[in-house]
Amino acid sequence: MLSAIVLLGLIVAPTRAVATVNDADFARKLVEVFNDCQKVKPGMTRAELITLQMFDEDRGPLHARDDHSFKQHLMFEYRSCSLIKVNIDFGASDSPEERPIDVITKVSLPYIDARSRR
Numbered sequence: 730m731l732s733a734i735v736l737l738g739l740i741v742a743p744t745r746a747v748a749t750v751n752d753a754d755f756a757r758k759l760v761e762v763f764n765d766c767q768k769v770k771p772g773m774t775r776a777e778l779i780t781l782q783m784f785d786e787d788r789g790p791l792h793a794r795d796d797h798s799f800k801q802h803l804m805f806e807y808r809s810c811s812l813i814k815v816n817i818d819f820g821a822s823d824s825p826e827e828r829p830i831d832v833i834t835k836v837s838l839p840y841i842d843a844r845s846r847r
Contacts, residue, residue, distance in 0.1 A: 762807060766815055766839040775819065776829035783808055784815065799827050807839070814842045 765783050778784065784805035799822045807813035818835035822828065 762810070762813055762839060765807070766813075766836075769815065769817065769833065769836050771833050771835060773833045774829060775827060775831040775833070778805075778817070778833065779829075785811075787811075787814065797827050799824055799831070804842075812841050812843050813839050815839050 768781055768783070769778060785808055787804045787806040799819075801821065802816065802818050805815050805817055807815070816835075816837040817833055819827075819831045820834045822831055
């Protein structure tokens with residue numbers, strides 16, 4: 730009976746250790762993503778957002794990629810994982826086109842969007 734308990738302990742213990750390492754890696758990655766997302770702040774310009782090279786605009790399947798008309802509310806996806814999104818609002822503009830000097834007025838918290846976009 731004692732040997733069965735020791736054998737069970739040897740089987741379960743490594744499984745927990747592996748799960749802990751994976752959990753730690755996952756948590757570290759989540760912290761990295763949230764830290765990256767916090768680099769985008771109201772007051773930054775569109776040019777500064779592009780310079781960060783962390784987000785790509787996600788206009789969805791119904792909008793042409795070459796459409797650069799000004800839109801006040803846009804969704805961006807995190808480059809390392811396209812399921813992670815942030816919504817960014819830009820200040821009103823008198824230009825019909827988006828410009829590098831457009832100012833960010835609001836940034837959402839990052840969230841997961843796993844909807845099919847095709």
